[in-house]
Amino acid sequence: MTSALPSLLRRTLRRAALAGALASAAFVAPSAQTPPPAPAPAARTGQPTTQPTARPTDTQQIPPVTFRAEIEYVEVDAVVTDERGNLVKGLTREDFDVYEDGVMQKVAFFSQIVIPVERLDRFVSESRPIVPDVRSNVRPFEGRIYVLMLDNYHTGALRSALVKKAAHEFVEKYLGANDVAAVIHTSGGVANSQEFTNDPRLLHASIDRFIGQKLRSRTLERLDEYNRNPLLQQQTDGQTGRDTKVLDPRDSERGFYASSTLGTLRSLADFMGSIRGRRKAILMFSEGIDYPILDVFDSRDASTVLNATRDAIASASKANVNFYTIDPRGLHSMGDENMELGGFPADPSFGINPQGFDQERRLAVDSLKVLAEQTGGFAAVESNDYSDAYDRIVRENSSYYVLGYYPPSNKRDGKFHKIEVKLKRPGLKVTARKGYAAPKGKGEVTAVDPSAGTSTALRDLLNSPLQSAGLTLSVAAAPFDAPKDNVAVTVEIVGRNLKFTQDKGLFTNTVEVSMLPLEARGKAQQGRRSEVKLNLKPQTAQIMSATAVRLAPRLTLPPGRYQLRVAAKEKGGLTGSVFYDLTVPDFTKEKFNMSGIVLTAATAQVTPTAEPDPILKATLPGPPTTRREFYPIDVLALYAEVYDKLQTDVPHTVDVTTRLVSESGKEVSRTTDARKSNEFQLAKGGGFFGYSAQVPLADIAPGRYMLQVQAKARIKDAPTVQREMLITIVEPPPDLVKPTAKPGASEKP
Numbered sequence: 082m083t084s085a086l087p088s089l090l091r092r093t094l095r096r097a098a099l100a101g102a103l104a105s106a107a108f109v110a111p112s113a114q115t116p117p118p119a120p121a122p123a124a125r126t127g128q129p130t131t132q133p134t135a136r137p138t139d140t141q142q143i144p145p146v147t148f149r150a151e152i153e154y155v156e157v158d159a160v161v162t163d164e165r166g167n168l169v170k171g172l173t174r175e176d177f178d179v180y181e182d183g184v185m186q187k188v189a190f191f192s193q194i195v196i197p198v199e200r201l202d203r204f205v206s207e208s209r210p211i212v213p214d215v216r217s218n219v220r221p222f223e224g225r226i227y228v229l230m231l232d233n234y235h236t237g238a239l240r241s242a243l244v245k246k247a248a249h250e251f252v253e254k255y256l257g258a259n260d261v262a263a264v265i266h267t268s269g270g271v272a273n274s275q276e277f278t279n280d281p282r283l284l285h286a287s288i289d290r291f292i293g294q295k296l297r298s299r300t301l302e303r304l305d306e307y308n309r310n311p312l313l314q315q316q317t318d319g320q321t322g323r324d325t326k327v328l329d330p331r332d333s334e335r336g337f338y339a340s341s342t343l344g345t346l347r348s349l350a351d352f353m354g355s356i357r358g359r360r361k362a363i364l365m366f367s368e369g370i371d372y373p374i375l376d377v378f379d380s381r382d383a384s385t386v387l388n389a390t391r392d393a394i395a396s397a398s399k400a401n402v403n404f405y406t407i408d409p410r411g412l413h414s415m416g417d418e419n420m421e422l423g424g425f426p427a428d429p430s431f432g433i434n435p436q437g438f439d440q441e442r443r444l445a446v447d448s449l450k451v452l453a454e455q456t457g458g459f460a461a462v463e464s465n466d467y468s469d470a471y472d473r474i475v476r477e478n479s480s481y482y483v484l485g486y487y488p489p490s491n492k493r494d495g496k497f498h499k500i501e502v503k504l505k506r507p508g509l510k511v512t513a514r515k516g517y518a519a520p521k522g523k524g525e526v527t528a529v530d531p532s533a534g535t536s537t538a539l540r541d542l543l544n545s546p547l548q549s550a551g552l553t554l555s556v557a558a559a560p561f562d563a564p565k566d567n568v569a570v571t572v573e574i575v576g577r578n579l580k581f582t583q584d585k586g587l588f589t590n591t592v593e594v595s596m597l598p599l600e601a602r603g604k605a606q607q608g609r610r611s612e613v614k615l616n617l618k619p620q621t622a623q624i625m626s627a628t629a630v631r632l633a634p635r636l637t638l639p640p641g642r643y644q645l646r647v648a649a650k651e652k653g654g655l656t657g658s659v660f661y662d663l664t665v666p667d668f669t670k671e672k673f674n675m676s677g678i679v680l681t682a683a684t685a686q687v688t689p690t691a692e693p694d695p696i697l698k699a700t701l702p703g704p705p706t707t708r709r710e711f712y713p714i715d716v717l718a719l720y721a722e723v724y725d726k727l728q729t730d731v732p733h734t735v736d737v738t739t740r741l742v743s744e745s746g747k748e749v750s751r752t753t754d755a756r757k758s759n760e761f762q763l764a765k766g767g768g769f770f771g772y773s774a775q776v777p778l779a780d781i782a783p784g785r786y787m788l789q790v791q792a793k794a795r796i797k798d799a800p801t802v803q804r805e806m807l808i809t810i811v812e813p814p815p816d817l818v819k820p821t822a823k824p825g826a827s828e829k830p
Contacts, residue, residue: 154189155181156401156485158360158457159502159513160477168480169509170195177511179484180501190485192358196225198479199258201281204744204807206787212280214678214806215557215707216661219575221550224259224279225478226359227251228349229288232367233268234338235445236293236409243409244366247467248288251364252281255471261547267345268294271602276644277547278662295368296331296338300437303327307426307433327431328379336382339372343389346404346452347396354400356546360478361402365452368410369445390448394455395497395518403458403514405474406449411465457514477512488519534610535595542648542658543597549648552578552657555707556647558636559677562668562724562769566635569679569694570596571705572647574632576625580653581617588622590615591652592691594632598663601642609634613691625689633694633705640667668724669766675792675802676722679705683716700771709806712813713783717776723792725758726767727799733758734795739774742787749781778810785809 157179161169174191203210229248236244248264256262256279264275264287275287296302307327329335346363353361373380374387397404425434446462453460461470484502502513535543542549553575561567572594581588592613598606611632617625636645643665648658668674679697685706697705701720711717723735734757741750752774761768776788791803 154485154487155500155517156190156357156483157500157502157513158194158401159482159484159511160457160480161482161504162510162512164508164510168476170480172482172504172506174484176505177482177484178503178505179486180499180503181486181488181516182498183501184489186486186489188484188486190483192483194358194360194481194483196223196259196479198475199224201256201258204785204787206742206746206789206805210282211787211805211807212282213709215555215709216659217553217555217707218548218550218657218659219553219555222259222261222547224257224261225475226277226353226356226361226547227256227260227262227478228265228353228361228363229262229284230265230267230345230349230363230365230367231288231291232342232365233266233292233294234342235267235295235367235370236291237295237368238293240368240409241291241293243411244293245288245291247407247409248291248364248366249285250467251471252284252288255475256281256284257475264288265345265349266291267342272642274601276599276662277660278644280662283662296335298438299329299331299335299371299373299441300433302329302331303433303437304425306330307431326379327433332380332382335372336380336386339370339386340382340389342367342370343386343393346393347389350393350396350400350402353402353546354396358483360481360483361400362458362474362478363397363402363404364474365404365406365449366409367406367449368408369406369442370448371441371445373444390451394452397456398497398500398514398517401514402456403477404452404456405458405470406453406460406462407467407470408446408449408460408462412463455515457512536593536650538650538656539593539595539648539658542656543595543646545658548646548660549656549658552649552651552655554647554649554657554659556645556659556661557680557705557707558645558661558663559679559721560638560663560665561676561722562674562764565637566696568636568638568663568665569677569697569705570632570634570636570645570647571679571694571707572632572634572649573629573688573707574649574651576627576629578655578657579615579626579630579651580655581615581622581626582652584616586619588615588617588619592630593650595648596634596636597646597648598636598638598643599646606638606643607636609636611692615691617689621689624687628688631688631690631704631706632692633690633697634692635694635696638663638665640665671724671800672726672767673792673794673800673802674724675790675804676724678788678790678804678806679720680709680788680806681706681718682708682711683718684712700773710809710811711778713778713781713810714813715778717778717788717808718773719776719788719790720771720773721790721804722769722771723756723802724764724767724769725761725794727794727796729758729767731758731796735770735792736795737772737774737790737792739776740787740789740791741776741781742789743782744785749786750776752776781810783810783812 161172163169170193174188177188179186179188231244231248252262258279261277261279262284263277264284266273273287273290275283278284349363372382372386374383376383449462450460461467497516497518499516500514502511504511555573557571559569561569574592579590581590592615594611594613596609598608600606611634613630613632643663645661645663646658647661648656650656666674679701681701681703685708686703690704693704697720702718723737725735734755736753736755738751738753740748742748754772756770758768761770786808787805788808789803789805791801793799793801
């Protein structure tokens, strides 16, 4: 909110705040036994009398889409350092020469990227960070992009903790507030992975689900095979190990593991290729691929693994993605293989000896070095301290140059084209990718079915790896225990971005909003599309331009983890998207639980609502809002539901407390309500009740606060459930503060 408010909005805000402060009956929780009556059609005090004639179209499932970024030009990022390894800034386009296959290219695009490291400003309560419950695209993405790839297939189970420790350290100490990261598990456990987010809690949770699945050493498997076969130990005269080979009995599995890991790298690089103008980093936590690719006679998948390695590097080069490989084993040690050592064959020609372990380790480490060095990254191996490596990764992804050029030919020859970046200034070192693989065959053409509803622009936003700024919107979501329409979503689109046109005295625009929930496995769930036609009178258009337009739809989602993707487009062509991390609890598994919190405020009634929530209209005194910044003249109201399956046959009481706590830990507001079990509404296996509370903000100092709702049953050993959100109280602008009126005086409209 700005300090200079339109006079109409200023008066409306005053009235809304006054109505919220005086009409306390509107904030009283409805009875749990008798549903409250629907509100009268007359406008509530303080609401604008002219609402937008905006109605969403029928909902429909968003069809699956494909997102493709063709190579129209080649993009390469370059990190420049001096002789001491310090990053060099301030270079220009004229300082670089770019060659493709030995031929100098014309640099058509040049940019220097300098990204500051912003530390997370966490609100810590009871030693726990409180994460905001609203997601917005108000700031364009200007951070670093990381993917943490945890290689289950090439990490020993007993060394899983080392991978977790190393990955946790990077997220905790090196992930900036302006960065995004994803976590991928190579074993195909998609449900264990995490889409791009800047919420450290979700990243840490995904890391904690990692379990190494590496096969036993190839040397140990061959030794067991030798010991199981007495014929190998009873050789006839003149026979040696060269005449009778001892093969790895798990060679096929080992080849599959290697190909799968490399295939994951390739797919990640392809997926990240659609992100332009940014350096992209994949941090691969792995002990390395120890498949013997040079033993083409005894290792059946040697050529397959070798080709998969080339494909992964080619995809990274094409997508301008850098691999950073991190070996969690640290300094050289025999590890758990040492515990399984036994006697080796006396005949050295079998090639089964202690040196086999060293050969496997060298092969694995070499694979990490090749993957990193060929894509512009580096390998962090043979070290127990990753701080230097992490510092270097952050530095290289914070200051670099992006150079783009159009290739000399658009032939889709499928060949690898070598790139070389040279500097004209002496004494400087440049690190860049080695080349790119051109596509092969005809380009993919995706036909857009206009009958599907969702526009092409929004499809691209929904299928993009990252959310997009432009049309500013904010999203909040609260899950409830219900068979359908169980997720209450609130979307607010900033009104100043809407480009109205005048038609017969009305201000018109059309806003398209599409929602796509992606579950943890990447499968799209039932989506929703709304087309809001705005035909506004001048006063309503003025209010909307100064505030926002709100939609409060419902989604039906089964329990699970989701990334709710919301994209919007206005008629003027401006677009934007928000990716919201959402967890829908399985309320059937817990005997005592709570829904999400839905929040409104007295001044929230000022913002026009194009699509109201039909369920919350009966339980919340105003429309839900994504605003979390309020003036001290405001009054908050919230709604949540408590689900109780503790002891259905024993009468008991549930206490629900709403608190407002400052960053210093001081409690500045508290309200408590007690509900008896005979007041609960019946539900499967127990009962539930709706809970509402009013939180006046008068006399509360500006600052950031935690709003917490906590429920506890008066039963021995009963669990406590709570939900929290962050709000900020700011000083109101001078023209919004109402002066003290003289006795008998009244405010002029």
